[in-house]
Amino acid sequence: MNKISLNFLVKNRYLTDRFLFRTYAVSSEDIEKIRKFKEDRKKNFEDPLRTFNAIKDEFGRYKKGQFKLPPLKVPLYSEYVVIGGGIMGSSIAYSLKNRAPDSFEVMVIERDPKYTRASTTLSVGGIRQQYSLEENIKLSMYSAEFLRNVKQHLSVLDDDPPDIQFQPQGYLFLATEAGEEQMLKNHKLQKGLGAKVELMKPNHLKKKFPWMNTDGIALGSYGYENEGWFDPWALLSAFKRKAISLGTTYVHGEVIGFEIEKYLPVKGEDSVPELRSNFLYLKDELGDIHCVEFGYLVIAGGAYSSDIARLLHIGEGPGLLSVPIPVEPRKRYVYVFNCPTGPGIDMPLLIDPSGVYVRREGLGGKYICGRSPAPNEEPDTSNLEVDYNFFESHVWPTLCQRIPLFECIKHSDNSKVSSAWAGFYDYNTFDQNAIFGPHPYFNNVFLATGFSDHGIQMAPAVGRAMMELLIDKCYITIDLSKFHLNRVYQEKPLYEQHIV
Ligand SMILES: Cc1cc2nc3c(=O)[nH]c(=O)nc-3n(C[C@H](O)[C@H](O)[C@H](O)COP(=O)(O)OP(=O)(O)OC[C@H]3O[C@@H](n4cnc5c(N)ncnc54)[C@H](O)[C@@H]3O)c2cc1C
Numbered sequence: 083m084n085k086i087s088l089n090f091l092v093k094n095r096y097l098t099d100r101f102l103f104r105t106y107a108v109s110s111e112d113i114e115k116i117r118k119f120k121e122d123r124k125k126n127f128e129d130p131l132r133t134f135n136a137i138k139d140e141f142g143r144y145k146k147g148q149f150k151l152p153p154l155k156v157p158l159y160s161e162y163v164v165i166g167g168g169i170m171g172s173s174i175a176y177s178l179k180n181r182a183p184d185s186f187e188v189m190v191i192e193r194d195p196k197y198t199r200a201s202t203t204l205s206v207g208g209i210r211q212q213y214s215l216e217e218n219i220k221l222s223m224y225s226a227e228f229l230r231n232v233k234q235h236l237s238v239l240d241d242d243p244p245d246i247q248f249q250p251q252g253y254l255f256l257a258t259e260a261g262e263e264q265m266l267k268n269h270k271l272q273k274g275l276g277a278k279v280e281l282m283k284p285n286h287l288k289k290k291f292p293w294m295n296t297d298g299i300a301l302g303s304y305g306y307e308n309e310g311w312f313d314p315w316a317l318l319s320a321f322k323r324k325a326i327s328l329g330t331t332y333v334h335g336e337v338i339g340f341e342i343e344k345y346l347p348v349k350g351e352d353s354v355p356e357l358r359s360n361f362l363y364l365k366d367e368l369g370d371i372h373c374v375e376f377g378y379l380v381i382a383g384g385a386y387s388s389d390i391a392r393l394l395h396i397g398e399g400p401g402l403l404s405v406p407i408p409v410e411p412r413k414r415y416v417y418v419f420n421c422p423t424g425p426g427i428d429m430p431l432l433i434d435p436s437g438v439y440v441r442r443e444g445l446g447g448k449y450i451c452g453r454s455p456a457p458n459e460e461p462d463t464s465n466l467e468v469d470y471n472f473f474e475s476h477v478w479p480t481l482c483q484r485i486p487l488f489e490c491i492k493h494s495d496n497s498k499v500s501s502a503w504a505g506f507y508d509y510n511t512f513d514q515n516a517i518f519g520p521h522p523y524f525n526n527v528f529l530a531t532g533f534s535d536h537g538i539q540m541a542p543a544v545g546r547a548m549m550e551l552l553i554d555k556c557y558i559t560i561d562l563s564k565f566h567l568n569r570v571y572q573e574k575p576l577y578e579q580h581i582v
Contacts, residue, residue: 106393107339107363116339116363119371156333156364156372160189162552163362163376165337165390167192168202169314169538170530171382172321173545176236179328181549188329189374191364193336197318199466201384202538204505206416206450207314208431208441209539210253211277211305214268214579215515218536219275220560221543226308228542229317235542236320238327244320247313251441252305254291254430255580256484259300261435264579269303278307293425293487294432304430311431311441314538321541335364335372340394357403358524359394378552380528384508385411387517387531394524402523405570409517409532411463411506415452417473418501421491422447438480439582440488448500449488453477454535454582468502509534513575518544518565519551528552529567535582 107113126132162178164171167190175190197203209226213219228235233243257265265281272279281303284296290304326332341361362379364372383390388407392398397406424447431441440451453476455461461469478498481488491498510517510532517532530548533540543560550558557563569576 106342106395108389108393109338112338112365115365115369115371119363119373123373156335156366156374157187157189157331158373159187159375160331161186161377162188162380163374163378164188164190164380164382165362166190166382166384166387167195167322167332168197168200168382168384169318169321169541170384170533170544171380172318172325173541174380174382174530174548175330175545176321176325176328177545177549178552179325179330181553183328187331188325189331189333189376190325191333191335191337191374193334195332195334197315199506201506201508202318203315204416204466204503205314205538206311206441206452207317207538208253208309208311210309210431211272212253212255212268212279212303212309212580213536214264214271215564215576216271216275217560217562217564218515218540218578219272219277221540221547221562222536223275223277223308224543224546224560225539225541229312232317232320236324238323241323244316244323246316246320248310249312250307250310252307252309252430253433254305255303255433256287256299256435257301257303258298258435262300265301265303268579277305279303279305291425291430293429293485295484295486297483299435309431317538317541321545333364333366333374335366337362337364337390337393338371339363341373342395357395357399358526360526376526378526378528379524380530380548380552381407382530384531384537385409385506387508387529391521391529394527396521396523402571405567407517407529407531407567408512408570409508409510412454412509412534413461413463413466413504414454414507414535415468415472415502415504416450417452417468417477417499418443418448418450419488419491419499420448421488423490424449424487425485432484433582434480434484436480437582438477438484440481440485451477451481453480463506466504466506468504470499470502473499473502507534508532508537512570513577514581515576515578516540516544516562516565517567517570518547518562519567522567522571534578536578 107116164174171190175188178188211219211222232246237243269281284299287296287302340359342357342359361375381387381390388409391407395403429442433439438453440449443450508531514534517529521527547562
């Protein structure tokens with residue numbers, strides 16, 4: 083009897099016999115589906131005649147020399163299961179498989195393989211070294227090096243090498259007098275870590291960027307290497323394709339619940355029962371339920387990671403389960419406009435002290451821009467509609483004041499904005515920084531989420547860090563222990579000053 087059918091008979095019997103504690107699922111409809119799925123499974127395996135016939139079938143096949151069953155639509159078991167096939171999940175899967183392609187199974191579960199609402203594909207794909215935290219600077223510098231050699235890392239035999247359309251161009255952060263001290267502090271840290279950044283006084287800025295109005299600016303910080311932007315879709319596709327070529331299984335489905343077992347960690351009547359989980363339920367594109375057994379679980383569900391964690395009772399139980407993952411979707415608009423007489427090719431990605439950012443898009447006089455809303459202006463996240471008034475009231479005035487050449491779009495034929503889109507930040511409401519590493523309650527559950535505005539650029543380094551944590555059981559390349567969930571329990575936020 084081959085391995086698959088053995089798994090099928092043994093593991094599912096085990097499941098229905100032992101794991102009937104409670105299923106946490108998203109909606110009452112899903113709970114009902116899971117209940118029915120379990121009931122059917124139980125019936126099948128409790129029926130000795132069915133089991134006998136299944137074994138008989140197997141031996142029949144074996145006798146006919148048919149040693150392999152057709153592959154299952156959803157494998158029953160995977161040592162590592164990653165929920166979310168965006169840039170984080172795909173980079174983690176790639177790093178795991180790249181380390182040891184034949185040693186274990188890796189499965190990525192993604193509910194929307196077209197990525198219509200994923201942060202990754204709706205991002206603007208920028209990379210910079212200018213952060214205020216050592217970890218973020220290191221993650222970004224590692225990723226820049228990875229992207230420089232992306233063809234070497236992510237090429238797949240007999241396929242064209244990936245082309246992520248990398249545009250090397252520095253970020254220019256501008257500070258008023260109030261922000262000068264922080265900028266000097268950040269600069270010292272960045273330089274100490276080897277980042278290629280320089281500070282510029284207003285007269286220097288004016289010389290280098292004559293189109294800029296430096297009124298109110300005390301200092302600028304410009305990155306002259308390791309910064310720029312790339313095509314997010316191309317990078318995601320490259321990670322995914324490479325991960326698959328190394329043996330990762332991508333499954334189209336939505337994780338809707340976990341089978342949770344209650345057990346006594348220490349023998350004795352007084353010990354408190356703990357929960358653990360090694361089984362998840364997913365709903366495929368036809369609405370059918372599948373059960374997957376896992377050894378380790380990585381939650382990389384972007385803006386929806388907290389919802390996935392809740393299925394494991396995280397944020398809804400006592401003690402260590404009482405703290406939810408502080409990540410939620412926050413809508414951000416990106417506006418595109420034409421200005422053929424704008425600053426042109428040498429323009430850096432400029433970030434005004436107000437938070438308005440702008441960069442060129444391509445070489446034909448197009449620009450993209452945006453700004454994060456103030457906390458009291460956060461838009462509705464139930465849809466991805468764009469608020470064009472936000473551009474008029476919160477972006478356009480600053481843009482024109484800082485770069486008077488952009489006045490030209492006022493006179494363009496139609497509206498100022500030629501197109502626009504919205505996406506969700508995987509926003510960490512606690513301190514706008516990554517929530518990474520092991521969950522303190524479940525020793526087989528890990529998190530990679532909450533990067534807010536800077537996830538896509540850090541994905542190569544984050545994938546590697548997760549691989550080290552899972553396989554080596556410690557950090558080897560970059561220590562990310564400051565990003566563990568512990569800081570949320572201890573109420574010690576780790577603020578990144580440079581969130582755009
Ligand atoms: C407008 C905008 C601009 C940005 N600009 C930048 C930038 O310049 N530089 C930068 O570094 N970052 C930027 N970001 C942030 C960056 O895009 C994100 O931090 C990063 O893409 C997060 O990747 P992810 O894989 O965690 O999330 P996602 O890409 O959202 O992937 C998570 C996936 O999980 C899946 N999923 C969720 N729940 C389930 C479930 N229950 N079952 C199965 N699948 C599930 C989702 O379908 C989704 O595809 C920007 C974001 C936005 C919105």
